[in-house]
Each structure stands twice: as C-alpha cells, then as structure tokens.
Amino acid sequence: MNINKYGSIFLTPDEMFESIYKGKLKDFKNIHLDQSVVDQFNYSKDLNKDNFDYISNYVDPTISLEQFDTNLQDDWFMPDEYKDFEIVGFLLDQTQNEEQYQRVVDELVLYFQYDMIDLLCYLKYLVDTMRKNNIVWGVGRGSSVASFCLYLLGVHKINSIEYDLDIKEFLK
Numbered sequence: 001m002n003i004n005k006y007g008s009i010f011l012t013p014d015e016m017f018e019s020i021y022k023g024k025l026k027d028f029k030n031i032h033l034d035q036s037v038v039d040q041f042n043y044s045k046d047l048n049k050d051n052f053d054y055i056s057n058y059v060d061p062t063i064s065l066e067q068f069d070t071n072l073q074d075d076w077f078m079p080d081e082y083k084d085f086e087i088v089g090f091l092l093d094q095t096q097n098e099e100q101y102q103r104v105v106d107e108l109v110l111y112f113q114y115d116m117i118d119l120l121c122y123l124k125y126l127v128d129t130m131r132k133n134n135i136v137w138g139v140g141r142g143s144s145v146a147s148f149c150l151y152l153l154g155v156h157k158i159n160s161i162e163y164d165l166d167i168k169e170f171l172k
Helices: 013-021 035-047 065-074 087-094 098-113 117-132 142-146 148-153
Strands: none
Touching: 087 098, 087 117, 087 148, 098 117, 098 148, 117 148, 142 148
C-alpha cells in the first residue's frame, strides 16, 4: 500500500480484496485502483450484493484537489440541526460592538469566498459536542487564532481583535 501527500491510498488488487474480506475497507473515496480492478470489484460486488451492501461504491479519486475536499466535506458527520444552522446570524449576534460586528462581516465575506461556511457550522457542532462531553481542547495555536469568528465559536480563546491579528493569516 502506498499513500501520497493528499492521503490518497494506492492499493494493489490483492491488497484491496484482502482489505474488503477482512472488513477493513468500506469506503473507496480515497483509494486509487486500476480500471481492471474497478471492473473486477464492481462485478464482484454486483454478484454478492447481500454480502457487501456495507461497502460504498467506488468513486474515482483522480479528481481535482478542490473536488476532493468538497467530497470529503459532504461526508462530515454532522446532525441536520448543525447542517442547517444559521451560522451567519449566530456569529453576528455574538458581537458586542461595532468593531466586532464589522470584523465578523469582513471575515464572513472571506469564509463565503473560500466556500468555508460549512466548516464554521461543523466547528460549532464540534465545540458544542466537546463542551457537552467535558472534553478539553487547546487554548489556540497556529493561524486559526487570526479568526475572530473562530474565537466567537469557542474554537480558541485568543481575541484576534485585541491582538490585531489579520484574518488573512488564517485564510492563506
């Protein structure tokens, strides 16, 4: 088995079938296979539908990095209440003055531009889940502390306005 820098897995036919039969391989979104192996897999799966219904269909991962990221984000486990959560209104309601309000608006423009609004909803779910289960997470490190929106969500405890941190440091 080989893994590239994007986390894509390259399996030989023997490795793939061994993983399937041992119950270790259920999702093919990040697996690269030769076309002959794909044909063999699809044929075998069709013949044994009842035994392999837990295995997802093969999706060709030789797609753009952007599409790869989108596919993975579509698979995040997140309850519907968070998928449909009005994150923009929530973040704007958390502001306490005009400076914070404007900072959130400016950041949200960038989050929309980079198609990262779903990430904010997921982080809201993650933080809520960690709080509910008394899980401790870091104070904040790296470029994420440049985001005031992430501060308002509770992802970190560094007020980026107070420290004059530029959101572009996070979204580079």
